[in-house]
Amino acid sequence: MKRSSWTDYQKDIADDNYYYARSCIRQNFFPGSEKVFLDILSKDLGRNIFDDPLHTSCTGIGYHSDVVPLETIMTVVARQFALMSEAGYENFTSSCITSFGIYTELLNTWEEFPETEERTRENLYKATGREFKIPKNLSHTSDVIFHHREEIARKAVRKLVNVHTGEPLRVVEHIGCHYAKIFPKKGVGGSEFPYVLAGMVESWGGEIVDYPERRHCCGFGFRNYLVQANRGYSVANSHKKLESMAPFKPDFIVCNCPGCTMFLDKWQYTIAEMEGTTYGQNGQGIPVLSYEEMAGLVLGYDPWVLGMQMHQVDVEPLLDKLGVEYDPSAKYLGRNGKYIGRPERAIVNSCSEDTLYKIRR
Amino acid sequence: MAKYFDMLLEDVRLREGLTACMNCGVCTAVCPAAAFYNYDPRQIVCMVQTRDDATIEALLKSETIWYCGECMSCRPRCPRGNTPAYVIQALRTLSQKLGFFVESEKGRQQLALKRAIGDNILRTGYCLTPRNIRPELHPEQGTVWKWIIDNDEQIYGQFTSVYGKEGAGALRKCSDETMEEIHKIFEVTGGKEFFDAIEQHSDRKAREMGFDGANEEYFMEVYTRNSNEHY
Amino acid sequence: MKHVIIIGGGIAGMQCACTLAEKGIATTIIEKDSDLGGKIRSWHVLFPTFTPADQVLSAVRHRLAKAESVTIKTGCEAVKITPKCVTLSTGEELTCDAVVIATGFTLFDARLKEEYGYGIYDNVVTSVDLEQMFNKGEVRLTSGLTPRRIAILHCVGSRDEKVCQRHCSKVCCVTGVKQAIELKKMFPAADVFNFYMDIRMFGPGYEEMYREAQLMHNVHFVRGRISEVSPTIDGRLQIKAEDTLTGRPLKMGIDMLVLLIGMRSNDMNPTLEAESGLKCQPSGFMQPKDSFLGNVESPIEGIFYAGAVTAPKNIGESINEGTAAALAAAEWINK
Numbered sequence: 001m002k003r004s005s006w007t008d009y010q011k012d013i014a015d016d017n018y019y020y021a022r023s024c025i026r027q028n029f030f031p032g033s034e035k036v037f038l039d040i041l042s043k044d045l046g047r048n049i050f051d052d053p054l055h056t057s058c059t060g061i062g063y064h065s066d067v068v069p070l071e072t073i074m075t076v077v078a079r080q081f082a083l084m085s086e087a088g089y090e091n092f093t094s095s096c097i098t099s100f101g102i103y104t105e106l107l108n109t110w111e112e113f114p115e116t117e118e119r120t121r122e123n124l125y126k127a128t129g130r131e132f133k134i135p136k137n138l139s140h141t142s143d144v145i146f147h148h149r150e151e152i153a154r155k156a157v158r159k160l161v162n163v164h165t166g167e168p169l170r171v172v173e174h175i176g177c178h179y180a181k182i183f184p185k186k187g188v189g190g191s192e193f194p195y196v197l198a199g200m201v202e203s204w205g206g207e208i209v210d211y212p213e214r215r216h217c218c219g220f221g222f223r224n225y226l227v228q229a230n231r232g233y234s235v236a237n238s239h240k241k242l243e244s245m246a247p248f249k250p251d252f253i254v255c256n257c258p259g260c261t262m263f264l265d266k267w268q269y270t271i272a273e274m275e276g277t278t279y280g281q282n283g284q285g286i287p288v289l290s291y292e293e294m295a296g297l298v299l300g301y302d303p304w305v306l307g308m309q310m311h312q313v314d315v316e317p318l319l320d321k322l323g324v325e326y327d328p329s330a331k332y333l334g335r336n337g338k339y340i341g342r343p344e345r346a347i348v349n350s351c352s353e354d355t356l357y358k359i360r361r
Numbered sequence: 362m363a364k365y366f367d368m369l370l371e372d373v374r375l376r377e378g379l380t381a382c383m384n385c386g387v388c389t390a391v392c393p394a395a396a397f398y399n400y401d402p403r404q405i406v407c408m409v410q411t412r413d414d415a416t417i418e419a420l421l422k423s424e425t426i427w428y429c430g431e432c433m434s435c436r437p438r439c440p441r442g443n444t445p446a447y448v449i450q451a452l453r454t455l456s457q458k459l460g461f462f463v464e465s466e467k468g469r470q471q472l473a474l475k476r477a478i479g480d481n482i483l484r485t486g487y488c489l490t491p492r493n494i495r496p497e498l499h500p501e502q503g504t505v506w507k508w509i510i511d512n513d514e515q516i517y518g519q520f521t522s523v524y525g526k527e528g529a530g531a532l533r534k535c536s537d538e539t540m541e542e543i544h545k546i547f548e549v550t551g552g553k554e555f556f557d558a559i560e561q562h563s564d565r566k567a568r569e570m571g572f573d574g575a576n577e578e579y580f581m582e583v584y585t586r587n588s589n590e591h592y
Numbered sequence: 593m594k595h596v597i598i599i600g601g602g603i604a605g606m607q608c609a610c611t612l613a614e615k616g617i618a619t620t621i622i623e624k625d626s627d628l629g630g631k632i633r634s635w636h637v638l639f640p641t642f643t644p645a646d647q648v649l650s651a652v653r654h655r656l657a658k659a660e661s662v663t664i665k666t667g668c669e670a671v672k673i674t675p676k677c678v679t680l681s682t683g684e685e686l687t688c689d690a691v692v693i694a695t696g697f698t699l700f701d702a703r704l705k706e707e708y709g710y711g712i713y714d715n716v717v718t719s720v721d722l723e724q725m726f727n728k729g730e731v732r733l734t735s736g737l738t739p740r741r742i743a744i745l746h747c748v749g750s751r752d753e754k755v756c757q758r759h760c761s762k763v764c765c766v767t768g769v770k771q772a773i774e775l776k777k778m779f780p781a782a783d784v785f786n787f788y789m790d791i792r793m794f795g796p797g798y799e800e801m802y803r804e805a806q807l808m809h810n811v812h813f814v815r816g817r818i819s820e821v822s823p824t825i826d827g828r829l830q831i832k833a834e835d836t837l838t839g840r841p842l843k844m845g846i847d848m849l850v851l852l853i854g855m856r857s858n859d860m861n862p863t864l865e866a867e868s869g870l871k872c873q874p875s876g877f878m879q880p881k882d883s884f885l886g887n888v889e890s891p892i893e894g895i896f897y898a899g900a901v902t903a904p905k906n907i908g909e910s911i912n913e914g915t916a917a918a919l920a921a922a923e924w925i926n927k
Contacts, residue, residue, distance in 0.1 A: 002712045024488040027531035031520035034531050053529040053536070056543055061488035064431045065474040066453040067559065068482070070374065072552035079542065101433070113373045127545035177432040184437055191437045192706035192820075212822045212830040217393045221430025224394075226477060227470045228498065229587040233430065235501070237393045247825045269503040307520055312503040332508070334515030343508035383751070385789045386834025389841050390819030401839045438707065438819050440752040 003198070006189035013147040013188075014091035014137040018049040019084040023096030024057050026258035026290070032307020033258075033292035034095055037141055040292070044155060044299055045148055049093075054083050060098040064222040071123065074116065077106050078124040082132035090136035093144055097257035100140040101178030104186045107134065138186075140179060142256050142291050146188055146196045149203040157300035159205030162251070163323035168207040169251040172286075173197035174241075174264065176257025177217050191215075197254050197291055204298050213244035218260040219267070238267035242286070246279040252287040252318050254294050264288045269312040272347035285313030285348035297322060304330055313348045365417040369409070369451050378447025382406045388435035388445045398591050400428040402435055402445035409448055421456040424591060427467030457559060463566035466588055472563040472575060473584040479556055486535030486543055491517070593618045593661065594925045596918075597678045597688040599670045602630020603907060604899025605694035606652045607914025608921075613659030615922045620663040620686060622670050622678065628653070630696055636726035638907055639763075639770040640797035648907065669860070673868040675894025690921040693864070693878070693890070694898040694914065697855040700749025700757065707820040708748065708851055713829060715739075716821060718748075719767055719852045731778060735827060739782055739847035742775055743831055744768045745818045746788040750854030759875040761854035762904040765792045768852050769805045776809040785812045785844075787833055795906065816842065821849060855904040870895065878902050888917040896921050 020038065027034055041047045059076050062068035084092055094100045110117035124130055145152070160169045175194040180187025189195025192215070198208045219237025224230040241264070245253075255261035265288040272278050272285065280286040288311065289297075296306040303324060308315045309331045319326055334340035343349070369375045382403065389395045389403045405425065408416050420426055429449040436444040453462070462468035478488050496507040509516050517524040521531040535543075547553045563575040563583075572579040594617045598605045601623030609619045621628065635645035656662060665680070672679040673693070678686045702710035702718050710716045714734040717725075725731045733739055746768055750761040765788065772784045791813070793799040805811040816833040824830050828845050835842045857876030864870045864878065870890055871879040880902050881889040888896050898917035899910035 022531060024490075027521075028489060028491055028494070031517055031531040035520045051529045053523075053527065053533060054539055056486035056535055056539060057482060057488050059482050059488060062474075062478045062482055065478055066450065066457070067471060067475045067479040067556070069454065069551055069555050070372070072547055072550040072555075075546045075550045076543070079546065109373060109377070112377065116373060123546070123549050127549040128542045177434055181433045181437050190706065193712070210823055212824055214822060215391070215434070215820060217430065217432040217434055219393060219430075221393060221432060223427070223470060223474055224430045227473050227583075228585050229470065229583075230467075231501065232587075233394065233397045233428075236397050240396070266501055266503055266506075270501040305519075310505060310509060310516070312505045334512060335518045338515060340512045340515050341508070344504040346504050349504075383789060384836055385747075385817035386815075386836040387817050387819040389834035389836075389839075390816065390832040392841065395834075395841045401834070403834065403836065404839060437754075440747075440754055440817070442753045 003189075003193045003195065006193055006195035009185060009188060009190035009195070011143070011186060011188055012137060013139050013143045015147065016047045017089060018047070018091050018093040018144065019087060019089035020049050020051050020141075021055055021058070021080060021092065021094045021096075021099060023094070023099060023258050024061065025262060026095050029262045029310065030258060030290050030292075030307055032305065032310070033290040036296045036301055036306055037095070037145075037292045040152070040295055040299065041144070045151060050087055050089055052083055052087055055080050058096070058099040058102050060096070060102045061222065061226075063102065064098065065226060066223070071119065073102065074106055074109075074120045075123040075127065077103060078120045078132045079128060079130060081135060082124065082128070082130035084135060085133040086130070090133075091139070092135035092137070093139045093141050095141045095258070097140060097176040097178045098259065101182050103138055104183045107138070108183065140256070142196050143188060145291055145295055146199050149200045152295055152299060153203045156204060156298045158298060158322060158324070160201060160294075160298065160322070161205050162321045164321065168205055169321065170209050170249060171201045171206045172209050172211065172245050172248070172250040172253045173201065174218060174253060174255045174260050176255065176260045179256055197256055200291060200294065201254065204294075209245070209248045209250050211245045211248050213241045216241055216244075218257075218263045220259045220263055225263070234263065235267050235270055238263055239271055242268065242271070242279045245286075249281060250286060251321060252289055254289045254291055256291065258290070261288055261290050265312050269346055269348050276347070278347060280313075280317070282317075282350070284317055284350040287311070287313055287315040287318040289315070297324060302326065312346070314350055317350075362414055363412040364414050365421070365455070366409070366412040368455055369417070372451040372454060374447040375451040378444040378451065379406060379409060380441055380443055382410055382443055383441060385440060387438040387440065391434045391438065393432055393434065394428040394430055398428040400425060402429065402449070405452075406443060406445050406448055409452070418461070420452060421459060421461040422464040422468075424465045424467045426452045426456065427465065427470070428591070457555065457562075460558070460562035460565075463562050466586060467591070469563065469566065469583045471559050473580060475556055475559045476580060483544060483547065486540055491532070594689045595620070595687070596690045596692060596921050596925070597622065597686055598692045598694055599673065599678070600630070600694035600696055600899075600901070601625075601628035601664065601666070602694060602696045602899065602910070603632050603649065603652060604696070604910040604914040604917075605630075605692070606656050607911045608692050608694060608898050608918045609662050610652065610655045610659055611915050611918035612922060613662055615918070617922055617925065618661035618663075620665060620688070622668060622680065623664065623666045624669045626666050628656075628664065628666070631699075632907060634720055634723055634727075636723045637770070637774070639766045640795070640801040642770070652911075671863065671867060673864065673895060675892065689925045690894045690896065692896045692898055692917045692921055693901055694917070695858050695860055695901045697857065697900040697904065698859045700755070700853040700856050702748055702851045702853050704755050705748055705851070708745070708818070708849065709821045710851060713821060713823050714827070715829060715848045717848065717850055719764070719771060719850055722771055722850050726774060731775065733847055738779055740779070741783045741785075741846045742848045742850065743785045743787060743818065743844070743846045744772055744850040744852060746786065746852050747817060748851040748853050749856065751789070757854060757856060759904070760792065762792065762794065763906050764852040764854060765790075766795065766798045766801070769802050769811070771850060772811040773801070773805050773809050776811060783812065785814055787814050787816055787818050789815065789817055814842070818849075855900060858901060861901075868892075868895075888913055888920050894924060
């Protein structure tokens with residue numbers, strides 16, 4: 001893609017000493033991604049990052065479901081900032097796009113309507129006795145990986161290249177609406193041609209695929225997924241994206257936002273079961289990765305250590321293209337190799353059953 | 362009289378989200394809700410800017426304000442610097458404060474959201490936790506998710522040492538002190554009051570609809586009911 | 593002999609020089625390009641009469657060539673202006689008895705509207721690019737094929753707070769209709785769509801041309817602004833808009849998108865304000881002394897304005913202002 005404008009949207013991303021805020025959705029569906037993010041930062045890159053046991057959800061999903069009032073979420077966010085200052089940090093990094101959107105929006109609201117910040121300070125003090133400082137630097141965790149992408153490239157054990165053909169892998173990036181659509185200047189590359197994931201993919205040898213519905217929402221839509229009666233909205237919008245990208249034959253999808261990662265994975269299962277349609281090559285689904293998983297694979301982490309067995313769409317076809325050595329029989333094992341049964345097979349699980357595994361069963 | 366418009370103006374999101382709309386339609390053009398429902402965010406903004414009480418009251422009781430997914434795709438495009446989704450957020454908040462939300466099928470779902478997400482925040486400190494994404498209510502989550510829930514400690518245990526326990530890490534239990542602070546924040550900032558209002562208005566409506574109050578049966582009704590008249 | 597310096601050698605400045613010469617006043621035209629003529633040199637035919645732009649420019653050039661005591665200085669800019677002296681970018685100082693500023697406008701840079709992919713996607717062109725294609729006599733897609741479905745988008749860089757251009761550029765609506773007719777004449781089988789918010793047909797014959805576009809050429813008009821453009825697998829473009837008259841979102845595959853780029857205030861205007869004590873309007877265009885009684889006068893006596901330096905204007909209006917500024921300057925000199 002001839003992307004010319006991303007350099008106009010450079011943002012400051014702190015180099016070290018981060019206060020880490022976890023994501024409700026990411027820790028639920030991709031706990032391996034959160035773990036490997038911390039490992040990459042501290043072990044591979046030698047950076048200091050603090051995983052605080054005191055912070056909570058930002059309540060963003062409640063806010064965007066319109067049950068948590070603005071004043072309440074402002075105060076919860078203020079508490080997170082207070083915890084950061086108390087721990088001696090100034091650089092806040094959030095594992096969640098919804099949260100990142102909330103933080104950028106509230107910081108802007110406080111600036112534009114100073115009375116709301118005043119009120120928040122009073123509320124926080126009244127409720128918890130805490131006081132907060134505005135973070136010096138606010139980033140999403142993908143910004144942090146983007147910031148270190150060249151260092152990761154130098155330490156990489158493999159590139160995003162098909163080992164059989166030598167061709168760069170074709171990657172669809174999905175940014176997540178709240179990363180830059182709320183404040184385009186707060187996201188690397190802006191809202192129209194975001195570069196945060198594209199930059200990683202390009203640095204690590206892959207190739208970005210542009211397609212008609214690239215900027216379209218994954219279909220989460222908060223209440224539109226969370227309430228069963230509304231889920232048609234959610235699957236219809238994911239369906240629209242998948243239909244639009246499929247002709248471009250991407251090797252995998254990489255997502256910025258934990259929700260999008262989950263939806264683009266799970267709705268492929270639903271669509272396959274409902275209609276028999278699959279979007280990948282050879283009747284398989286398109287593997288959907290978090291950027292932490294993508295970074296982890298590039299750095300040589302084991303896919304099951306990355307938690308890729310928690311995906312519904314099989315990732316093995318991608319692992320094979322990348323030339324990743326993995327133990328198929330270890331995929332669905334519990335702690336310390338304990339046999340815990342395996343998920344029921346679905347259409348998007350196209351990988352052959354492992355014989356060893358069958359014997360154990 | 363612009364009683365409702367004045368009430369909306371108290372919400373900073375309306376002040377930020379609505380200056381003047383010239384009906385160009387760039388918001389509706391990319392709106393995922395407009396692609397799915399019979400929905401047009403431009404028209405909502407246009408109705409709100411009439412400042413007319415009857416028009417806004419009808420909106421507050423309507424289905425249409427509940428279609429938006431708050432993805433904010435409308436925000437970066439508007440040539441007048443409006444954010445239709447912010448206008449929606451302000452309308453939804455006012456609709457709940459005034460108890461008008463129970464007058465529509467999609468509005469009544471706020472009870473389900475309050476109980477599923479809101480109560481979970483007050484119980485756990487998180488919007489969602491593995492065990493409240495129950496496979497029987499979430500068939501779309503697939504077979505792997507069912508396997509995960511059936512073996513949660515075995516699976517999460519590989520990635521976090523504090524699954525359901527206190528300490529640093531994924532899916533840890535928030536300490537009692539932390540939860541006390543969260544509860545205090547909800548009390549001080551009107552979050553609890555807002556939750557209670559959703560319950561009370563829902564209870565009133567549930568009785569009106571022949572339920573024995575806003576019980577589990579009513580919850581399942583609002584959670585699953587789709588009249589299919591939204592498209 | 594009295595001497596007036598005219599800054600800007602576009603159509604307004606040239607007309608101004610002709611009129612002053614006819615009144616026996618010497619002029620110097622300061623032009624930053626290497627040739628006179630300004631923006632009109634790039635246009636193909638002019639609305640609503642389809643008169644070749646070159647014909648209008650040649651007529652003025654011809655008059656100017658015959659005029660006496662006209663000095664033309666190209667390739668230089670004025671950096672500081674007083675009624676009695678103009679300092680050039682070369683450091684040269686020219687004395688005079690009055691100054692007319694006819695520096696015109698700057699074209700909006702379509703790349704700033706990133707959602708339309710200008711400079712990124714093939715076959716997204718501006719109205720100025722299209723005029724140049726018309727001048728070459730060939731409109732082709734990057735593939736070499738002829739377009740079968742073309743969308744023309746109004747208000748690109750006009751009426752848009754996101755790019756700090758709140759004003760209406762006035763001439764784009766009629767340009768869009770004119771270009772649609774030209775395209776239909778070239779490609780009768782093609783579908784041509786104008787995406788507009790308001791069709792502002794302010795001049796004589798414009799509304800009639802709009803009607804003709806619909807009646808004679810079957811040009812389609814959709815009331816809605818295009819929200820985004822993206823590439824399709826078969827090398828076409830997908831656009832999204834709302835048809836606001838039916839209230840439904842609209843998605844369409846097209847071969848070519850024409851962006852009707854607006855008139856921005858001249859990039860030099862802030863310098864005029866800072867160095868010469870003149871005033872800009874909130875739109876960035878220069879503020880005339882009075883919008884009714886002093887349209888071609890600046891707040892500084894002895895400095896006059898002509899053409900699009902004060903607001904978006906069409907060719908006829910710019911030529912008229914060239915005349916009006918010349919008369920006002922002459923009157924002031926002889927006072």
